[in-house]
Amino acid sequence: MKDQVGGNHKRARFEALCRSLRPDLLRFAFWLSRDRALAEDVVQETMLRAWKAQDSLLDEAAAKPWFLTIIRREFARTFERKRFVTVDVDELVAREEPMLAAAEEQNLAELRAALFKLPDEYREPLVLQVLMGLSTAEIARELGLSGAAVLTRLFRARKQLRALCGEDTSLDPES
Amino acid sequence: MIDCTRYRQAMLAQPHDADPTLLEHRASCPECTLFTERLLRFESGLERALRVAVADAVVPLRPKAPRPVVGFRKAWAMAAGLAVAVVVAGGLWLGVPRASLAADVVTHMQEEPQAWRRTDVPVPSAALQNVLRDAHMHLAAETGVVSYANSCGFRGHQVPHLVIQTESGPVTVMVLVHEHALKPVQFDEQGYRGVIVPVAGHGSLAVLTRGPATDFGTIEHIAHRVLDSIVWTEDSSAARL
Numbered sequence: 148m149k150d151q152v153g154g155n156h157k158r159a160r161f162e163a164l165c166r167s168l169r170p171d172l173l174r175f176a177f178w179l180s181r182d183r184a185l186a187e188d189v190v191q192e193t194m195l196r197a198w199k200a201q202d203s204l205l206d207e208a209a210a211k212p213w214f215l216t217i218i219r220r221e222f223a224r225t226f227e228r229k230r231f232v233t234v235d236v237d238e239l240v241a242r243e244e245p246m247l248a249a250a251e252e253q254n255l256a257e258l259r260a261a262l263f264k265l266p267d268e269y270r271e272p273l274v275l276q277v278l279m280g281l282s283t284a285e286i287a288r289e290l291g292l293s294g295a296a297v298l299t300r301l302f303r304a305r306k307q308l309r310a311l312c313g314e315d316t317s318l319d320p321e322s
Numbered sequence: 323m324i325d326c327t328r329y330r331q332a333m334l335a336q337p338h339d340a341d342p343t344l345l346e347h348r349a350s351c352p353e354c355t356l357f358t359e360r361l362l363r364f365e366s367g368l369e370r371a372l373r374v375a376v377a378d379a380v381v382p383l384r385p386k387a388p389r390p391v392v393g394f395r396k397a398w399a400m401a402a403g404l405a406v407a408v409v410v411a412g413g414l415w416l417g418v419p420r421a422s423l424a425a426d427v428v429t430h431m432q433e434e435p436q437a438w439r440r441t442d443v444p445v446p447s448a449a450l451q452n453v454l455r456d457a458h459m460h461l462a463a464e465t466g467v468v469s470y471a472n473s474c475g476f477r478g479h480q481v482p483h484l485v486i487q488t489e490s491g492p493v494t495v496m497v498l499v500h501e502h503a504l505k506p507v508q509f510d511e512q513g514y515r516g517v518i519v520p521v522a523g524h525g526s527l528a529v530l531t532r533g534p535a536t537d538f539g540t541i542e543h544i545a546h547r548v549l550d551s552i553v554w555t556e557d558s559s560a561a562r563l
Contacts, residue, residue, distance in 0.1 A: 163512070167512055170432060171435065173376050174374055174376060177374060254367060255367060255370055255371045258371040259371045262371065274372060277365070277368055277369055278369075278372040278373070279435070280435050280438070283336065298335040298336070299335075302331055302335040305364075308368070312364075318330065318357040318360070319357075320331050320334075321327075
């Protein structure tokens with residue numbers, strides 16, 4: 148009986164954790180894959196794996212990076228299983244248009260399309276920083292890079308993105 | 323003292339970096355101040371662009387083929403069931419309006435975690451003024467550093483969502499001119515603690531902190547301080563149109 152109460156409590160806590168993190172995890176997965184359906188599948192698999200491995204999460208405050216790591220591994224597995232053909236970014240943008248264009252402002256839709264065009268190596272740290280709120284050190288840990296390498300990628304990401312969006316970059320420094 | 327190139331490189335990597343050497347350079351360089359204003363405006367757009375509509379991403383759910391349930395796989399089946407329940411509950415939770423105003427405010431907070439940064443960098447003045455102008459209000463200067471300002475969709479209306487840096491850390495303020503509260507409400511949900519206070523003739527004001535560190539008395543004090551600093555430029559009911 149006691150075990151059952153404990154199990155219910157554990158499940159309730161885990162569900163609450165998933166509920167609170169799920170919106171951002173889906174967004175992260177979407178920007179990582181640029182594919183809504185794939186993002187949904189990966190997050191769903193991530194939740195399953197997280198449930199099985201929940202004992203390894205010692206501190207709920209560290210749940211976000213813990214889930215991010217599982218998502219990234221799940222993506223790696225997906226890419227191992229499937230052999231993706233080279234993608235045409237314009238095609239990707241057109242396919243996800245309902246989601247990308249669901250912005251009240253035209254410039255947001257343009258910005259989203261530009262994010263699609265950003266190379267993965269720049270888009271991922273940018274999403275981790277801006278959307279997920281990770282520090283440079285946390286991004287470095289997640290991506291297995293040095294802090295300096297992360298900063299360089301973030302610098303290049305914004306520089307490219309601003310240029311793609313037709314921003315005034317006259318004051319931007321050279322690389 | 324760093325030069326303009328180093329300053330701009332650093333800012334492009336971390337636009338909300340509040341390193342004293344960066345702040346010192348910015349204060350002494352009008353071109354870098356202009357660069358920063360442009361960059362933070364762009365950053366505000368970037369933050370909003372990345373927050374794609376999650377409800378759209380979740381619904382419709384595509385059921386997966388049932389997994390075989392045998393002996394040692396029982397735990398796996400339970401996990402699958404739980405995950406589906408979480409997905410369904412998550413979808414419903416995201417897609418259906420909640421009865422409680424406090425719950426809706428908390429849900430909105432969870433969609434904008436990047437707004438909670440502790441920083442000394444104020445949001446560009448023009449961006450703040452745009453948000454406040456849309457709500458027919460402005461803020462007295464002594465409110466504190468407003469580090470985030472966005473006009474957010476909330477229960478069918480655009481409302482100002484501000485983050486003010488206070489002695490208790492970043493505090494989120496939502497000006498809810500369309501939500502009438504009869505009396506002050508305290509809430510403590512999903513890691514957010516806050517109050518919703520009625521504003522005579524202008525709906526209500528929600529003020530939240532993250533985590534349990536700040537007591538309700540302090541949050542109410544901050545709420546009243548913010549209220550005192552709001553100047554309504556015209557009848558905010560015009561904002562309903």
